[in-house]
Amino acid sequence: MMFGERNLKTVQVNGVYKSFGSTIALNGVNLSIDQGEVLGLLGPNGSGKSTLMKIVAGILKPDRGNVQVFGKDVASESVEVKRIIGHVPESPRLYEFLTGMEYLDFIADVHGLGKAKGERIAEFLKALDLEGRENELMNSYSHGMKQKIGIIAALLHRPKLLILDEPLNALDPRSARIVKDLVQKLRDSGVPTIFSTHVLDIADAICDRIVILDNGAVLAEGRSGELKAKAGTPGSSLEEIFLKLTGSSDTRDIVEALT
Amino acid sequence: MNYRVVYDLALVLTKSQLRGYQRSRLLVRLFGDPRIVLLADVLLLGGLGGLGLLIVSRVPTQLRSMIPRSEGQALAGIPTAIAFAVIVFGVLYEVSQPAQIMNTDLVNWLPVSPAEYTAGSTISECYLYSFMACLFLGVLLGPAIYLGVIATWLAAVVMSTISLFAGACVVELIDASTNRISSTFYKRSGRSAILFRLAITIFFLVFIQLLFSGQIAVFLLQSLVRTVEVAWFVPVVWSSVSVLSLSQGDLVNAAVFGTLSVAFAAALFGVAVGFRRKFWVPIPVSVRLSSRAYHPIKLGLKLPGIGAAESAILLKDFRSLVRRREMARFLAVPFVLAVSMSLPMLSPQTQPMPAEIFTQLILFVIPLVVFCNILGMTSIGQEGHAIWNLYAAPLKPETVLKAKFLLVTFLGLIFAVAMVIVLGIFSGTSANLPTLLLVGVGIVLEQASIGTFFGCRFPDFRETGRARYVSVWGSLAGTSAGLIVALVTVAPLILATAREIGSAYASLSSVALAMTITGVALKAAVHQLGQLFRNIQS
Numbered sequence: 043m044m045f046g047e048r049n050l051k052t053v054q055v056n057g058v059y060k061s062f063g064s065t066i067a068l069n070g071v072n073l074s075i076d077q078g079e080v081l082g083l084l085g086p087n088g089s090g091k092s093t094l095m096k097i098v099a100g101i102l103k104p105d106r107g108n109v110q111v112f113g114k115d116v117a118s119e120s121v122e123v124k125r126i127i128g129h130v131p132e133s134p135r136l137y138e139f140l141t142g143m144e145y146l147d148f149i150a151d152v153h154g155l156g157k158a159k160g161e162r163i164a165e166f167l168k169a170l171d172l173e174g175r176e177n178e179l180m181n182s183y184s185h186g187m188k189q190k191i192g193i194i195a196a197l198l199h200r201p202k203l204l205i206l207d208e209p210l211n212a213l214d215p216r217s218a219r220i221v222k223d224l225v226q227k228l229r230d231s232g233v234p235t236i237f238s239t240h241v242l243d244i245a246d247a248i249c250d251r252i253v254i255l256d257n258g259a260v261l262a263e264g265r266s267g268e269l270k271a272k273a274g275t276p277g278s279s280l281e282e283i284f285l286k287l288t289g290s291s292d293t294r295d296i297v298e299a300l301t
Numbered sequence: 302m303n304y305r306v307v308y309d310l311a312l313v314l315t316k317s318q319l320r321g322y323q324r325s326r327l328l329v330r331l332f333g334d335p336r337i338v339l340l341a342d343v344l345l346l347g348g349l350g351g352l353g354l355l356i357v358s359r360v361p362t363q364l365r366s367m368i369p370r371s372e373g374q375a376l377a378g379i380p381t382a383i384a385f386a387v388i389v390f391g392v393l394y395e396v397s398q399p400a401q402i403m404n405t406d407l408v409n410w411l412p413v414s415p416a417e418y419t420a421g422s423t424i425s426e427c428y429l430y431s432f433m434a435c436l437f438l439g440v441l442l443g444p445a446i447y448l449g450v451i452a453t454w455l456a457a458v459v460m461s462t463i464s465l466f467a468g469a470c471v472v473e474l475i476d477a478s479t480n481r482i483s484s485t486f487y488k489r490s491g492r493s494a495i496l497f498r499l500a501i502t503i504f505f506l507v508f509i510q511l512l513f514s515g516q517i518a519v520f521l522l523q524s525l526v527r528t529v530e531v532a533w534f535v536p537v538v539w540s541s542v543s544v545l546s547l548s549q550g551d552l553v554n555a556a557v558f559g560t561l562s563v564a565f566a567a568a569l570f571g572v573a574v575g576f577r578r579k580f581w582v583p584i585p586v587s588v589r590l591s592s593r594a595y596h597p598i599k600l601g602l603k604l605p606g607i608g609a610a611e612s613a614i615l616l617k618d619f620r621s622l623v624r625r626r627e628m629a630r631f632l633a634v635p636f637v638l639a640v641s642m643s644l645p646m647l648s649p650q651t652q653p654m655p656a657e658i659f660t661q662l663i664l665f666v667i668p669l670v671v672f673c674n675i676l677g678m679t680s681i682g683q684e685g686h687a688i689w690n691l692y693a694a695p696l697k698p699e700t701v702l703k704a705k706f707l708l709v710t711f712l713g714l715i716f717a718v719a720m721v722i723v724l725g726i727f728s729g730t731s732a733n734l735p736t737l738l739l740v741g742v743g744i745v746l747e748q749a750s751i752g753t754f755f756g757c758r759f760p761d762f763r764e765t766g767r768a769r770y771v772s773v774w775g776s777l778a779g780t781s782a783g784l785i786v787a788l789v790t791v792a793p794l795i796l797a798t799a800r801e802i803g804s805a806y807a808s809l810s811s812v813a814l815a816m817t818i819t820g821v822a823l824k825a826a827v828h829q830l831g832q833l834f835r836n837i838q839s
Contacts, residue, residue: 101692103835124695135689137617139624144617151613152694179624 052077052203052234053098057107060093060258067093069258070107075234080225082249083238086288090258091238092132095205098236099129111203125153128201130209132238134192138181142172142191145180146198153199166194170217186212193221204228204235210244222248242280252280256288302416310413310421315428338428345435346442353443372444373548376457379437380464380540380562387430387468392475392505415577419473423570426469427462434461453548456555460540463562467537470569477576495624502629507636536565606703610696614704615711621683627768628683631675635716638668639723658733659798661724665737666787668720669744673713674783677752680705681830682760682770698830706753706823713745736794736808743790743815748783750822755779757829790815 053075060068068090075081083091096102098109100120109116111123137145143163150159167173170190180188189212196204204225210218225235225248239245245252246266254262254269262269269283312335413421438458445454540562546554622628684691691701721738725731759775761768769776790811797807 099693101689121695121697124693129693131689131693135686137621137687137690139621140617144620148613148617149690149694151609152696154609156609 054110058104059106060104066258078229078232079250080229080235082245082252085255089255092207095207099127099205100124126202128196129205130192130196132207134188136180141177143176149195207238246280262287306417307420311424314422314425342431342435346439349439350442354446357444357447376453377541377545379457380460381538383434383461384464384468386433388471391472416574419574419577423469427465456547457544460544463566464540467566467569470573473573474576477580499629503633507640610700611704615708618708634672665720670748670783670787673745673748674752676709677749678756678779679770681756685762685764698827702827702830706749709749717741717745736804739808740811743812746819747815750819751783754822754826757826
């Protein structure tokens with residue numbers, strides 16, 4: 043498959059339904075992502091964003107529906123799909139008894155990177171300001187440092203699809219900028235990204251298209267401008283649209299009540 | 302000091318420790334209520350006291366003359382024994398706590414003063430270990446009533462309570478000071494600090510296990526009573542000296558040492574509060590393992606079917622065993638078993654170990670089964686939340702399982718060889734060693750596969766204090782299955798020995814049996830792991 047062809051569907055989510063006991067996490071979600079597109083996933087806490095990302099990454103299996111990544115069915119070919127995906131979870135779950143370097147070496151080996159791994163790991167460590175700390179056990183790393191290690195682990199094997207669940211959490215401004223630039227550079231080379239964030243300005247700035255999830259269903263979908271038009275508030279910020287669509291625009295009253 | 306805060310803290314800390322040891326919600330709820338614990342303590346005291354009285358009244362007349370002296374010594378020994386027991390158990394709990402739990406000690410961020418925290422934590426320790434005091438004191442209540450030395454018994458109750466408190470203060474002191482000592486030490490020493498900690502933890506665990514072996518316990522109790530009589534200058538035995546003095550009718554000495562014991566406990570509490578104040582928030586330990594550039598370790602596993610992914614998981618799991626202090630107890634198993642087995646043989650009174658294969662098989666197979674089975678059963682659950690890395694990686698269940706199985710086999714084989722050498726030395730003959738080694742290889746393979754199967758079927762990923770990594774039922778089923786299968790495996794050898802037939806064919810049959818069992822168990826384990834990977838719930 044050639045990169046650069048923006049109209050190619052790299053990810054197809056078809057009628058995905060997932061529940062955990064009596065809680066419905068996803069209720070018939072349909073969406074697709076084009077080649078080289080950055081798709082922003084927005085939604086309140088518990089709206090199903092992380093569940094959807096885990097299903098696309100082949101970590102969770104949907105109860106109904108299916109997901110295709112580059113033509114492969116995620117449920118039946120999950121190992122093949124994981125080979126081409128880079129996934130940063132919402133909170134890094136690392137082997138904290140390893141050093142940062144040992145952990146990245148482990149990830150590289152699991153992806154079968156071979157001899158080139160050392161140089162690539164070193165490049166990332168330098169870029170994200172972890173140089174000099176790589177031989178320390180990760181249980182002493184700050185949340186931001188762990189997040190950086192998680193981001194490097196997701197990018198090491200040159201994935202064809204990036205799934206980033208709130209990747210900028212706890213990052214310092216310089217590292218956040220590097221990650222944002224990386225996502226944009228990868229987009230230019232045709233790598234699609236699913237990007238979840240609660241910082242709506244970031245979504246507005248780097249996402250080509252935005253999907254707003256609420257209660258496990260797609261509430262709205264489109265480019266930032268289209269969403270503003272749909273909400274009938276063309277001059278508003280994405281935050282105002284989000285609050286209006288998710289029915290949480292009564293924040294002023296809540297703040298009044300709390301104070 | 303706000304006593305309401307102290308009381309609440311004591312309750313919360315007790316529940317937290319109970320949840321670490323005991324997962325049953327009912328037990329946690331029951332023993333989370335101080336009134337229930339108090340009732341249980343009273344029932345224990347009363348029940349054991351009644352039973353003791355019944356037994357003492359039926360002791361043959363010729364033995365009755367020995368009771369008064371033993372009763373006085375035993376009552377005197379209890380306060381010191383209680384203090385030591387609280388210190389040992391308290392430190393053992395600290396040792397087996399995962400680092401993550403230690404670092405997220407929420408109380409550090411609450412408006413609680415060091416004195417309030419220390420008091421709450423100390424009371425919680427006393428509360429948890431009060432059953433031990435009741436157990437010892439209950440056993441001696443019957444004889445005390447029978448002999449009419451109830452005043453000495455009551456003094457032992459008071460002194461045991463003071464010792465319980467003093468022991469809990471020592472645990473507090475150790476807990477607070479290790480925060481600082483370990484962080485300073487690790488920062489300077491890196492890799493060697495980790496190995497040192499592993500060695501210390503294993504030594505400590507072996508020591509604790511030995512304390513509970515009958516031989517050692519009897520020896521220590523005898524020494525303790527002798528110590529109490531002569532070592533009056535050691536503060537920790539003052540409470541015992543007080544009880545001993547009372548039992549000998551020396552009221553002045555009893556009062557002096559009783560007062561000194563209270564002062565000693567109060568001083569310990571003061572020092573513990575001081576340490577807490579100084580080392581209040583745990584300093585994150587930053588361990589730099591090397592200052593040189595990182596060079597990936599070449600495992601040299603050029604076996605067919607062992608690729609980079611298997612080697613990477615194997616190395617990662619080995620590091621987990623060596624570096625995580627909560628995993629050290631599993632590595633301590635062979636040392637504990639080896640030392641427990643060797644001690645009776647080292648005693649000058651015992652006969653040399655018999656050279657028959659039957660005896661040697663029992664001594665060889667049981668520790669091997671226990672070690673490989675435990676390592677296999679915990680191999681999946683020990684991943685904890687980080688199992689996510691394996692779920693998210695492009696790995697087939699076969700790959701993960703192969704790595705887990707290989708590590709257990711590798712460590713099991715080292716243990717088997719070491720055991721064969723030890724058995725050879727103690728028995729003074731090498732005649733049975735090739736047979737034992739051959740059977741040992743079979744046992745290691747089958748137990749590693751059975752353990753791993755149960756680990757995949759019943760994993761427990763919870764990262765709490767004293768985490769088990771395998772469910773209770775899984776552990777029971779896995780251990781039982783391991784022992785039964787081991788018995789079946791060595792059956793040909795036992796039959797051949799009983800009928801005095803040559804052991805060569807028998808041992809080969811045992812190995813063939815073990816290989817078959819290994820194949821079946823591994824297939825089942827792969828299936829289970831596949832199920833686990835498909836049924837992730839969060």
